[in-house]
Amino acid sequence: MITIGLPSKGRMKDDASAIFERAGMKIVAVGNDRSYRGRVEGADDIEIAFLSASEISREIGAGTVDFGVTGEDLIREGLAEADKRVEVCVRLGFGHADVVVAVPEIWLDVDTMADLGDxxxxxxxxxxxxxxxxxxxxxxxxxxxxxxxxxxxxxxxxSLGATEGAPAAGQADIIVDITSTGSTLKANHLKILSDGVILRSEACLVRARKPEHEGDPRIAEVIAAVRKAL
Ligand SMILES: Nc1ncnc2c1ncn2[C@@H]1O[C@H](COP(=O)(O)OP(=O)(O)OP(=O)(O)O)[C@@H](O)[C@H]1O
Ligand SMILES: O=P(O)(O)OC[C@H]1O[C@H](OP(=O)(O)OP(=O)(O)O)[C@H](O)[C@@H]1O
Structure with missing residues (x-):
């Protein structure tokens, strides 16, 4: 059995299911609509585990799912030595967000990481x-x-939420957070350092590196099908 972790909620849910459908893997819920298990129509050897994006990163790291769709930021933040444990197979072209270093706009002399080091x-x-x-x-x-x-x-x-508000609230001096349109940073009078982009993240098809995948043709088939659906 191959298990694929797909987002059960949140901003990646719909795009992730749509890509699998375009890849010829139509997902149907097992049991009722609220079930956290699914399967792929016509493929009895694939099961779907519906999890949150951050749970998917953790389960791939633990090897309890074979594949998953989640953000690269959650993989690299959630797993030590991510590249040894997982393979980023396909970048999916949605869920774009940058993890950035941002400082108060009024720090006029601070534009680079070297300035921040000083x-x-x-x-x-x-x-x-x-x-x-x-x-x-x-x-x-x-x-x-x-x-x-x-x-x-x-x-x-x-910080577990409203990170951009921390400098104004006096809880921190600067922040590291995710940004997509930049409007939250702007609203909080923060600017990204010119070399302060830590990671350009997007949703990815990720595989747990498991010995039993070696020589299993279905693994390559799943990757090829998703790649073709982009
Ligand atoms: N504007 C954005 N803000 C936050 N995350 C974003 C944004 N755009 C894309 N993402 C990506 O979406 C993913 C997180 O999605 P989502 O918030 O749905 O996950 P989640 O784990 O279900 O969240 P939670 O458990 O906090 O509800 C991350 O990989 C992140 O990079
Ligand atoms: O650059 P922007 O387009 O302004 O997006 C960035 C913001 O969006 C996210 O928060 P969101 O309100 O979506 O809530 P979340 O942190 O719970 O995902 C994220 O944590 C940032 O605060």
Whole structure:
């Protein structure tokens, strides 16, 4: 049996189902409309697990589903060493959003990560505490700041919603968050640093790297069918 995790709700749900349908895999719910299981018409060896986008990322990492449709941001944030555990097979062309570093517009001298590194370096001397970053993207923030840009002097303030409001509310100095149209950043008087795009995310067909997939022709067939449907 091949299990495919598809979004059960949220902004990726309809586009994900539509792509599978165009790929010749019409999805039908098992049982009633509220069921969290489905199947593919005419393919008894495929089952569908309806999950949220973030659950799909976790289940692919754990290998409890073979494929899933979810955002690349959720894969890279949710899984350590994502590339070892999963394969991004097809970029699906919807669900576009960038994970970005944004600072208050009034920080006129700060346009790049290097500028921000300078600010972080003497933040404690000036303000008596570390630069505070509001985000729900812990892993991506740490990788980008510490590993890629060598910025070590900061503190992450966990934010689970309304992240863009954190600087004005005095909860943090800057943010790392997702943006698509940019209107939420603008409304909160925040600007993206010129080299502050951490990840350009979109919905992807993702596969769990499992030994039993080797030599299973159905795995390549699913990927080829989705690719053709784009
Ligand atoms: N404007 C946007 N804001 C937030 N996420 C977006 C946006 N545009 C696209 N996405 C993508 O959508 C995905 C999240 O979708 P959604 O919010 O439906 O997921 P979810 O896990 O069901 O959410 P939750 O569990 O928080 O309700 C992420 O991969 C994200 O990159
Ligand atoms: O660049 P924009 O087009 O303004 O979109 C970005 C905003 O959209 C999302 O929030 P949303 O209100 O959709 O809620 P969510 O965080 O619960 O997904 C996201 O968290 C940002 O705040």
């Amino acid at each position: 600010v972080a370096a003497d933040f404690r001397a000036r303000h008596g505490r570390r630069l505070a970053i509001a985000t729900k993207y812990w892993r991506l923030t740490q990788q980008f700041f510490s590993s890629q840009h060598g910025i070590q002097l900061y503190r992450i303030v966990e």
